[in-house]
Amino acid sequence: MSETKLSDLAGIGARQAERGPTADITSWALTMHRWSQWLQSPRPYLMLIGFAGFLGFWYLAVEVWKLPRFAEMPGPTQVFGEWFSKDPTYGLSIFTPEYYLHIWVSTRRIAIAFFLATAIGVPLGLFLGWSLRFKQYVFPVFELLRPVPPLAWVPLAIVMFHGSETPVIFLTFLASFYATALNTMLGVESIDVSYVRAASCLGAKRWQVFRHVIVPGALPFIFTGLQISVGVAWFSLVAGEMVSGQYGLGYVINTSYTMVRYPTIVIGMATLGIVGYVTSAAIRLLGNYMMQWRMRELSLGAAR
Amino acid sequence: MNRISKGIDRAVLFITGENFWRGIVSIIVFLIFWETGSRSQALFGFAFPWVSQVPPPSAVALEMFRLIQQPSFWVSAYLSTARVFEGFFAAMLIGIPLGLAMAVSRTFYGISFPVFEVLRPIPPLAWVPASIIFWPTQEMSIAFVTFLGAFFTIVINVIGGAQSIDVRYFQAARSMGSSTWDIFRRIILPAVLPSIVVGATVGVGITWAVVVAAEMISGGGSAGSVGGAAGGGLGFFIWNSYVGGSYTQIVAGMISIGIAGYVSSAILRKVGAWMTPWLAEG
Amino acid sequence: MNVQSIDSARFSATRGAASAAPKGRVRIIDAVKMYGVQGGGVLAVDHCTFDVPPGEITVVVGPSGCGKTTLLNAIAGFHSLSSGSIYLDDEMLCGPGKLKAEPGPDRIVVFQNGALFPWKTNIENVTFGPIMQGAMSRAEAYDKARAMMADAGLRGIETNYPGEISSGVRRRVEIVRALMNDPKILLLDEPYRALDSLTKSVMHEALLEIFYKNRVTIFFITHDLEEAIFLGHRVVIMTTRPCKPKKILDIDIPHPRDYGVLTTKRFREFMEETAAAVHEEAIKAFDAGERER
Numbered sequence: 001m002s003e004t005k006l007s008d009l010a011g012i013g014a015r016q017a018e019r020g021p022t023a024d025i026t027s028w029a030l031t032m033h034r035w036s037q038w039l040q041s042p043r044p045y046l047m048l049i050g051f052a053g054f055l056g057f058w059y060l061a062v063e064v065w066k067l068p069r070f071a072e073m074p075g076p077t078q079v080f081g082e083w084f085s086k087d088p089t090y091g092l093s094i095f096t097p098e099y100y101l102h103i104w105v106s107t108r109r110i111a112i113a114f115f116l117a118t119a120i121g122v123p124l125g126l127f128l129g130w131s132l133r134f135k136q137y138v139f140p141v142f143e144l145l146r147p148v149p150p151l152a153w154v155p156l157a158i159v160m161f162h163g164s165e166t167p168v169i170f171l172t173f174l175a176s177f178y179a180t181a182l183n184t185m186l187g188v189e190s191i192d193v194s195y196v197r198a199a200s201c202l203g204a205k206r207w208q209v210f211r212h213v214i215v216p217g218a219l220p221f222i223f224t225g226l227q228i229s230v231g232v233a234w235f236s237l238v239a240g241e242m243v244s245g246q247y248g249l250g251y252v253i254n255t256s257y258t259m260v261r262y263p264t265i266v267i268g269m270a271t272l273g274i275v276g277y278v279t280s281a282a283i284r285l286l287g288n289y290m291m292q293w294r295m296r297e298l299s300l301g302a303a304r
Numbered sequence: 305m306n307r308i309s310k311g312i313d314r315a316v317l318f319i320t321g322e323n324f325w326r327g328i329v330s331i332i333v334f335l336i337f338w339e340t341g342s343r344s345q346a347l348f349g350f351a352f353p354w355v356s357q358v359p360p361p362s363a364v365a366l367e368m369f370r371l372i373q374q375p376s377f378w379v380s381a382y383l384s385t386a387r388v389f390e391g392f393f394a395a396m397l398i399g400i401p402l403g404l405a406m407a408v409s410r411t412f413y414g415i416s417f418p419v420f421e422v423l424r425p426i427p428p429l430a431w432v433p434a435s436i437i438f439w440p441t442q443e444m445s446i447a448f449v450t451f452l453g454a455f456f457t458i459v460i461n462v463i464g465g466a467q468s469i470d471v472r473y474f475q476a477a478r479s480m481g482s483s484t485w486d487i488f489r490r491i492i493l494p495a496v497l498p499s500i501v502v503g504a505t506v507g508v509g510i511t512w513a514v515v516v517a518a519e520m521i522s523g524g525g526s527a528g529s530v531g532g533a534a535g536g537g538l539g540f541f542i543w544n545s546y547v548g549g550s551y552t553q554i555v556a557g558m559i560s561i562g563i564a565g566y567v568s569s570a571i572l573r574k575v576g577a578w579m580t581p582w583l584a585e586g
Numbered sequence: 587m588n589v590q591s592i593d594s595a596r597f598s599a600t601r602g603a604a605s606a607a608p609k610g611r612v613r614i615i616d617a618v619k620m621y622g623v624q625g626g627g628v629l630a631v632d633h634c635t636f637d638v639p640p641g642e643i644t645v646v647v648g649p650s651g652c653g654k655t656t657l658l659n660a661i662a663g664f665h666s667l668s669s670g671s672i673y674l675d676d677e678m679l680c681g682p683g684k685l686k687a688e689p690g691p692d693r694i695v696v697f698q699n700g701a702l703f704p705w706k707t708n709i710e711n712v713t714f715g716p717i718m719q720g721a722m723s724r725a726e727a728y729d730k731a732r733a734m735m736a737d738a739g740l741r742g743i744e745t746n747y748p749g750e751i752s753s754g755v756r757r758r759v760e761i762v763r764a765l766m767n768d769p770k771i772l773l774l775d776e777p778y779r780a781l782d783s784l785t786k787s788v789m790h791e792a793l794l795e796i797f798y799k800n801r802v803t804i805f806f807i808t809h810d811l812e813e814a815i816f817l818g819h820r821v822v823i824m825t826t827r828p829c830k831p832k833k834i835l836d837i838d839i840p841h842p843r844d845y846g847v848l849t850t851k852r853f854r855e856f857m858e859e860t861a862a863a864v865h866e867e868a869i870k871a872f873d874a875g876e877r878e879r
Binding site for chain 1: 427512
């Protein structure tokens, strides 16, 4: 006869608490911990070296050595001087309202297109992955239209939708939609079939399996897809704005070029980079928040 | 011999299986919808909202048939394809070594990756004006932007692939006395190859998108449509069709680009599969 | 006696009263399963016939890839049979006219690599079955879950996620999840295969403890002969693919058993009786080049 029965034990939770990191750590504490680890590693300093190198090269090439290829390019002092000046020569800096207007216009277009693409793409992707029959009907048509690059749609979009806002938003929507739907479908298809079987065994009906297994199971892929989708959206938006828009960061870049306002081009590019990064990071953080279980799993298990 | 018969087997199954017919049915339905929608004004007396502005598939098909008989169309197609592959190969040539270097050396990664990540969100097209200012010829500026499009994807994929190589492969090789070069050639390279293939396939799609866009934006290099002087590529062709008001040509051009893009990806995938035979199903 | 034990005793008692006669007798009659298409198929199960007695642990042993998982999947309702039939108590699960059973909470599977939903907490997992079926209210389900988990020595991890606990503990949670639904038979598909042998020995004793409390029929698949003889009332030794019962043994070592049993003479006698048969099949499987699934 065993000496101790398992039900007599104090409980696994208590013993794990003695041993080390437990689930009682809040997510906030976990984030702070990882943050401080990062600061103590050599990585922040390497990062600074990288940026210094990049900016340094740019500065030297344009303003000090005056390399011939770089003759017409604006140097960092020019660009940063312009960007942060209270009275910019070309009218666009962080102190001018137009700057924020353009950012707002672009962001608004992205938001509309992205939300539409997600609202339609995620359910579509879920069904494509879930029902083989649905996929057999719908996927060929889906794949038929996909190879056409976003910008190739511009003239057709202008013809189809009147006005200047809608074609641009449509373009952006299209690119974003494809990325989201495809990744969602892939996500559903990569769910381990054991989870679905387990749920059926436990008495769940088909719609319950869909809601409790498929949707949460595909969530990691969906969020990866959303990040890609937002990147693709910016790509298409800029293209659309450069060709046929008014206001917006793509428009800024294009007109700055035609009106020979070179430093503003770089300001536009840098702003695009920042805003693009922020939107992508926002989605990633949202994903991390919604998938607490994954974050904990990765933090407590992984070495990196 | 066996592989050929297996291939034929699968093709037959695919065609006669339900799979295939369902897809065909929906494509036909789609085409019918498109055709009636385009002609809705004539057929029903009122125009469907957006579809009615689009030329019908029948007209487009005729246009395509006409186009493929014109040599200048093929010149445009060739120009675009050449640009795609120039930029693409440049991206592979620089991106793969860079990615490998980043994966292998933590110091190099620490220095270069943040800069890389800061530049990555900037859409390639935003670089077009800067590129035009910098490079002497228009061709080179388009090539540079095209290069950028594929470059970031390839590097990210290479890093991802290299980082997921099981450390035990290295340990096994070292214990059998391999030199560093050997390890690189026989372990790292083959293990990274699948990721490179994935990066390449995605990258080529992006490259097409960028080429078309760049052609439309920068005016294609020389004036003229398909009917005129040597064209500036398919992107320019579409733009010109729009300016000239020939809507069927627009759609025909879009379809051509779609086909070209699809074929490039398919070729890459086949090449990739040929280079990584160990991944094939048993 | 603390409150937890009283609760669990009450639950066990209700279960015991309702199931006076043990349920979960499975009869497999002439089951055949062929994979693949028109003349180029693979025979996985070759005219298998045997019984799984109710209220007992039946263990099926065989080399990897021999088709035993296919049999389990047929009982569970994930795969169809090519011919033959399977009965649960007096009801036909699958057979002529109905080649595939419906999965249901009377036959719950515990999977090889674990199928606890990683996105739900442990207690959400455990209460999943009853809540989905609408068999009891949330409050009732949670109460019962807490009691059963405490019973199994799993107190304190209710609000953790499966990713945060060790795989041995995860297995136990999965078994509790299954038992919450009062299944007639528990189908275990090599559940301890991925665990190290030290954890395994603890798991064996845990499983037996759970079995003694609940007396649910257990159908257990493994490739480990020692595990089979230790746990089972009845051991069915399968040939290599296509599988067919080669030898059926009734293990008369008395229950309740503990790990001391492993060194008894009777245990060694059983091992001797069966080791040659198992080894013979293992060699055949090796020659046939079975790939690990």
